[in-house]
Every structure is written in structure tokens, then in C-alpha cells.
Amino acid sequence: MLIGELAHAAGATTPTIRFYERQQLLPTPLRSGNGYRDYNTADLDRVRFIRAAQSSGLSLAEIRGILDIRDDGQPPCRHVSDLIDNKLAEVRRRMAELVALEQELQRLGERARLLNPAECGDSDICRIIDTARDPIPAP
Amino acid sequence: MLIGELAHAAGATTPTIRFYERQQLLPTPLRSGNGYRDYNTADLDRVRFIRAAQSSGLSLAEIRGILDIRDDGQPPCRHVSDLIDNKLAEVRRRMAELVALEQELQRLGERARLLNPAECGDSDICRIIDTARDPIPAP
DNA sequence: CTAAACCATGAACCTGGGTTCAAGGTCAAG
DNA sequence: CTTGACCTTGAACCCAGGTTCATGGTTTAG
Structure with a gap:
């Protein structure tokens, strides 16, 4: 198998291989x-x-860690299982960050709707984002 | 104000400034x-x-986009508001990706628990992750 | 015979948000 | 007068996962 064929079959590009x-x-x-690389189905x-x-x-x-264990002749199950658990925890941490x-x-979006552009003086950069002088005029 | 004082007061480092x-x-x-940089409170x-x-x-x-508008003498409210809306949409897209x-x-974690390591032959790299030969032995 | 479509190599480049390094000037305290 | 804590500069480096470029060989169709 040529490198381009391998890449195509695997959904990658030649330089990526x-x-x-x-x-x-x-x-x-x-x-x-x-001199061309010659791949087989295992590749x-x-x-x-x-x-x-x-x-x-x-x-x-x-992934290299998994493959190294495999190439060593051992089943990587235990390692992979740990990896998955860690990754799941990481994904959940990241999700919590995104929720925050x-x-x-959303808070900023509401501020933007409440804030009157005409009231934005020259003294601040942006009262929507800047929390220093926080209070917004009562409606 | 010296650069180190500015950095410290703003929670950044000197090279960052x-x-x-x-x-x-x-x-x-x-x-x-x-020859030292001299900053003021506007900075x-x-x-x-x-x-x-x-x-x-x-x-x-x-952020530079916002500052440029400000430096141009205009209030960046409208621009910031759009930016926030777009960012919110982006965060939600990213969250949906993370949920997937x-x-x-979770699916892989369950597979890992169901799969018997002893049954992992040499022919696959890792049956937990590899979806090619998908079926798992009935319990 | 030539043009297109492959393949080869090494090296440089990309994004984002900085950090680190090397070599040197300045200033206050002891 | 020296030590330490600042400051200056330009340039190189870091992460990940590749992509792009320059230059040249090979193979196949027309």
C-alpha cells in the first residue's frame, strides 16, 4: 500500500502519516x-x-504509551482503562470551567443590554466588561 | 509606576507587560x-x-479590537456586545462537543469493565478503543 | 515525449500566550 | 564599594499537531 492510499483509507493526509x-x-x-514506503493492513x-x-x-x-505497551507484547487494558478514567475526569473539569x-x-450580556451606550464616558475602557466601577444605573 | 509595580498591581508578570x-x-x-518605562493609573x-x-x-x-475602538474615541459597546454573544455561542458549541x-x-469506560483482558488477543491493538471488531462477549 | 500525479527528503512555518536567556545598565542599602 | 533587586534589549524557546515549501525522483496515460 502506498502512503497516499494508507492516508486516504485512514482519513488522514500523507504528511500526517x-x-x-x-x-x-x-x-x-x-x-x-x-524507495516508496510500503504499508500493510496492520499499519x-x-x-x-x-x-x-x-x-x-x-x-x-x-496513544504512544498504549502502542508501546502493545509493541512490548502486553495487553494495555489496565493502562487504557486508567487513561480513560483520567480523561473523563479532565473532561468534566473542563466542562465545569465552561459552565462558569x-x-x-450571560452576566456580561445582560449588562450590555442594561447599559446605555450614551452613558459610557471616556474614563473607562468598557463598562460592560470592566467590573471596577460595577454598579449599573437602577432602571 | 515601574513596570514591576504595574505588573504586580494587575496580577501579571513583567515580561507579560x-x-x-x-x-x-x-x-x-x-x-x-x-530609560525605565513609566506607567500611570490609566495604564x-x-x-x-x-x-x-x-x-x-x-x-x-x-481585546485589541475593543481597545482600538476605544482609542479611536468611540464607545465599543455595540462591538463588545456582539463579541460576547459570539463567544457565548462558541462556549456552548464547545460544551456540546465536551458532552459528546x-x-x-463513558462508553469506553464501560467497555473496559466488561472486557476480559485475558481475551485480548495479539491481533488487535486495544479492543476497548478499537471499534472495528466491536461486539463484546455477552455476559 | 511529455505532462500529471504520485513519491522522497529536510527544514521551516503556523497558532496563542506568553516564558526564558544572555548580556548589560541603574539604584538604594549596608 | 559591593551586593542585590530592580530595569533595559533582542532573540530564542515552549506546547501540540500538524502543514507548507523547495527540490528532485518515478510511474503511468495519452
């Missing part, structure tokens, strides 16, 4: 007589695995 | 006789504004 090789995510491939499975793991939020470094950010933005 | 200056977020400051307000806007999820480029990711990770 070479990049994965440099990052030790893919083994040094065989070469055809003309395709591997790239597909990388993309699947990536779409589950794993970083390339974490959403609330903050 | 210089960085903001390079990024045109802060005007070229006055210099004291010894402090400005840095505080930048930090407040950043903590509401605005990028430095967006959370579900995916």
Missing part, C-alpha cells in the same frame, strides 16, 4: 524497490486506532 | 530619565481590563 512515523507512532515501514489498523483514540480525546503522547464561563458571559 | 506592549495592547509608555486600568476580558474568554486579538466526548469516554 510521515509525521506519525517521526513521532514513533508508526514503525519504520518497508520500502519498495523505488492501516494502527493509523485507524490512532485516529479513534484521538477522537476520544487522547493525546498522541498517550457561560454564566459569566 | 512587555509582551502586551509588543502586541499593541498597551501604548508605548513614557520613559523616566534612566493600570488598561492592563486590568485586559485581564478581566481574558478571564471572560476573549482572545488578545479580540464525555459520553464516548
